[in-house]
């Protein structure tokens with residue numbers, strides 16, 4: 632059996648919302664030539680390309696974007712699952728935006744990504760400094776967790792998980808990263824599947840896939856550093872070195 636690796640991107644291969652570091656690129660580009668892997672990210676293709684060098688993406692067997700709702704192989708879109716957000720959900724999010732006690736709004740709060748809705752109180756137009764400020768606020772007040780739980784409670788058919796440092800990903804149930812395992816098995820059946828992510832714990836956007844894989848034969852899951860730490864990719868490197876020496 633071959634090892635098929637599955638990587639989250641933000642926090643796992645790159646610092647959050649920033650390009651891969653030079654050091655990690657040096658290590659990962661040579662690793663990528665020797666191994667079979669897929670990427671699975673909450674971001675769309677355009678955003679992934681700002682963070683992962685194109686030649687490294689080209690080494691992969693496929694790139695799952697928008698939380699597993701799209702699959703790209705050799706620059707071709709293989710499938711695209713859509714989610715038109717209901718108006719009462721938009722109204723609910725607008726209300727959260729006006730009621731949150733966090734003082735700053737930078738714009739781009741509700742982003743329709745076709746197959747998922749990305750919601751952020753501080754807004755996706757924030758600077759790196761503002762991003763970290765909100766992240767620390769959220770760690771103290773659990774704002775995102777509370778909003779996500781409220782969404783899950785109010786809408787039977789929706790899932791909401793914390794993604795990255797400032798936002799919540801909202802999708803119909805099952806339209807999350809967990810759908811990629813079966814897709815990957817279509818291309819590589821009966822292998823060993825290894826998933827590495829920085830938010831594999833409950834409530835994180837890697838959790839649906841991690842949870843499924845922990846229940847499935849020949850699968851293993853690794854958490855890259857502390858959840859959403861800036862430097863989870865350093866832990867990823869150690870995990871890959873260790874797996875290669877096994």
Ligand SMILES: [Mg+2]
Pocket residue numbers: 639640641642643795828829830
């Ligand atoms: Mg991540």
